[in-house]
Amino acid sequence: MTELAGFEGLQEQMVSWRRHLHRHPEVSFHESRTAAFVATHLQEWGIEVREHVGGHGVIGIIRGDRPGPVVMLRADMDALPIQDEKDCEYRSTVDGAMHACGHDGHTAMLLGTARYFAQHRHELAGEIRCLFQPAEELLPGGALQVIKDGALDGVDAIYGIHLWTPLPKGTAASCEGAMMAAADDFYIDIHGKGGHGGMPQHTNDTVVAGAALVMQLQSVVSRSIDPLQPGVLTIGTIQGGAAQNVIAERCQLSGTVRTFDEHTRALMKERLHTLTEQITAAYNTTSEIKYIMGYPPVVNDKEEAARFFREATSIFGAEQVQETPKIMPAEDFAYYLQQLPGCFMFVGAGNPDKGASFPHHHPKFDFDEDVMLGGVQLFIAMATSFAREYLHKHE
Ligand code: NI
Secondary structure, X not given: OOOOOOOOOHHHHHHHHHHXXXXXXXXXXXXXXXXXXXXXXXXXXXXXXXXXXXXOEEEEXXXXXXXXXXXXXXXEOOEEOOOOOOOOXXXXXXXXXXXXXXXXXXXXXXXXXXXXXXXXXXXXXXXXXXXXXXXXXXXXXXXXXXXXXXXXXXXXXXXXXXXXXXXXOOOEEEOOEEEEXXXXXXXEEEEOEOEEOOOHHHOXXXXXXXXXXXXXXXXXHHHHOOOOOOEEEEEEEEEXXXXXXXXXXXXXXXXXXXEOOHHHHHHHHHHHHHHHHHHHHHOOOEEEEEEEOOOOOEEEOHHHHHHHHHHHHHHHOHHHEEXXXXXXXXXXXXXXXXXXXXXXXXXXXXXHHHOEOOOXXXXXXXXXXXXXXXXXXXXXXXXXXXXXHHHHHOO
16 A cells, blocks of 8 residues: 555554554453553644543544534454464463454554544544444443443444454455344253153153253244344253253253344344243243343444445455445444444455464454554545535535
């Protein structure tokens, strides 16, 4: 990528910020030093800083010389409880913690974007708020707390970027509507009456009840939800009994539900509860359900997704911009999109020549640092395009 005006030296700086963060990862809800690192840099550039937003969140506020909309750009800052198995000079120095999802790169890109806007205030209409969010990787996630803290007050639109190694460097992707799944987990505990394996008439067998339930739960996706709406219900574990000749008094199941819209999500939850209660009751057993709602689906605004395709095409080239298929991992950026128009975007970061070919959350995960500049350009393009259109509409 060519050196652009206003970006002089930025690539080298972003690499050094990213490597610093990579060496010193902090897991979800513990990002205090990362937050201080971010705040110090923002203040250095004369940016107004709000700290301790929803925990360790930091917001950098850059006000333009002219009035206009408020655009929020978001990066997540947290690392994962994974042992770094890379062999490179910037590998993690913290035992059992690692930036294995690229959030160090997100933080570096948003710092780069903040530096750019700080230097270009005179061209800026409205306000840019750079949100450095904590705790994306761990439920209940940092986004909800950030929202409760009023971070979105007065914001007109929000954009987020995830570096994405399954896509090659030089590409970008997003889509209109649902992009990433809602991921909910459940735990079912069936209680019955154990006894002698040869005398079932004196027992209420929880293994038989559990087995029936596993089969019936398969009907939720095949018979209850709209066939045009994707949904997955997986039973991941089933545990019951301790000996081959004893009828089990307890059987436990756990699983996960993935959906892309709130109606299907609610329906899956309701059907799971109904089937569990009624089937276990039919076998004279009782059940308890723990249903843990994860992040909602990431749903991109139609107009903002269209903006992504326009802006990304001019930065990356038409051939390099893709419509991403829906993917099953979840993201707490979803909560922002429930309240504001916006778009979540992937910037391709895979490059086997640089060892950046491992999936996200892998102990050898790495990404091609050269792609960060494209991410900065995308942030800038989305924000300025939104402001331009907003001013046009409000003239
Ligand atoms: Ni991530």
